[in-house]
Amino acid sequence: MTRRTATLVTSIIVLVVSLGLVTVFSVPFVSFSPGPVKDTLGTSSNNKPVIEIKGHDTFPTSGQLDLTTVSVTSPGRELTLPQAMRNWLDPHNDLFPRDIIYPPDQSADQVEEQNTAEMTGSQDSAIAAALQAAKVPYHPKVSTVAKDTPAEGKLKPGDVVLAVDGVAMSQVPQVGEYVRKHKVGENVAFLVRRDNVEQTIQVKTAATPGDETRPMVGITIGVDSPVKVTVNLGQDIGGPSAGTAFALAIYDKLTPGPLLDGKHVAGTGTIDALGQVGPIGGIQQKIAGAKNDGATIFLVPADNCEAALHAGVKGIRLVKITTLTEAIAGIKAAVGGQGEVPSCAS
Structure with a gap:
């Protein structure tokens, strides 16, 4: 085999191997x-x-x-x-x-x-x-209660939120708005209906992770409606x-x-x-x-x-x-x- 032929064969082998590696190795994209x-x-x-x-x-x-x-x-x-x-x-x-x-x-x-x-x-x-x-009335209700938050053990999924701090709740966003009117460490009064019984529950706010000035109680709010x-x-x-x-x-x-x-x-x-x-x-x-x-x-x-x-x-x-x-x-x-x-x- 001449030197020229050997160089050509080597180049082809390197090219084939390189192409094979290209099709195997991944790239950091989706x-x-x-x-x-x-x-x-x-x-x-x-x-x-x-x-x-x-x-x-x-x-x-x-x-x-x-x-x-x-x-x-x-x-x-x-x-x-x-x-x-x-x-x-x-x-x-x-x-x-x-x-x-x-x-x-x-x-x-x-x-x-x-x-x-x-x-x-x-x-x-x-x-x-x-x-x-569609102009269909509803009440906010507790959908979830996060672990290790002030609401755990006090509020429960399914609690219908009738009022916060004495103000009647008729829309989902109102609940969060009234919680955020408080400072971190203050109590929020929730009037809820649980198992057809109304009760007032006091929940102390805590700081939102990542924002020490933003109060939270650890619940998400959904809809209660017929x-x-x-x-x-x-x-x-x-x-x-x-x-x-x-x-x-x-x-x-x-x-x-x-x-x-x-x-x-x-x-x-x-x-x-x-x-x-x-x-x-x-x-x-x-x-x-x-x-x-x-x-x-x-x-x-x-x-x-x-x-x-x-x-x-x-x-x-x-x-x-x-x-x-x-x-x-x-x-x-x-x-x-x-x-x-x-x-x-x-």
Whole structure:
């Protein structure tokens, strides 16, 4: 074998080995791609309505109202360089540093638990916002009591909060607002109904971890109402970004006249108990997923509008929203010509 031939053979071997190593070694990134959608006005995998309402008249709906998701590289999976490059070249995919999405100090189970908790919280807020929009009365109630907090052993999940410091409570956010009127170490008087018995319970505030001046008692607040709303979605979807879609579906079922008028609408956005819509991540992937499923209208949180305009998805109308009330009005305008449509392009 000549020196030239030997050099060529060695170079080929090095190239093959290098390419092989490239396909094996991982890179510290995760991918975002369009995820599955779910019709909140439809049925779940067990053939139950995604939104099930008891204790109140419900009305027929028409059309499809999709919550949208993002498919993210799972905590236990790593991307190789070729996989990362394919995602980078796809206009509807994104790459993010792994440590941003999965903090090193959190296990995969902790990440999943957080996503589940955020989904549960978004459902509670969606129910409160929808009941308020549909003018259905309710009381705040204790949903959870955190361990090692002042409320542990005093308040219980299911306690209906009738008043705080003598002030009647009629909305979920009021409870936290009145707790925060106190200084750390002061007592808060909760008038609650437990097992049909009213009682006043004193709870001393403690400092919120990370903010020594912010008082807390260690509870989360949900909704107590004769209207029972159940979200039958299982554990496949996590995080808070489906809140707006849940609230719209609940509102549509509780009020006369089909909101969507037979159209295919999709959207995203967090929501609080007062109906304020907040921004989310993965807006471009969610729009692409909605378009792939046939949606013609997409509800975009106002703070996500700039990114939404760069999604590069044609044939889908982007409706800008900041509240549940605006979302309802925006849908009516877009599907039935009832007023001006608030657009991300404006």
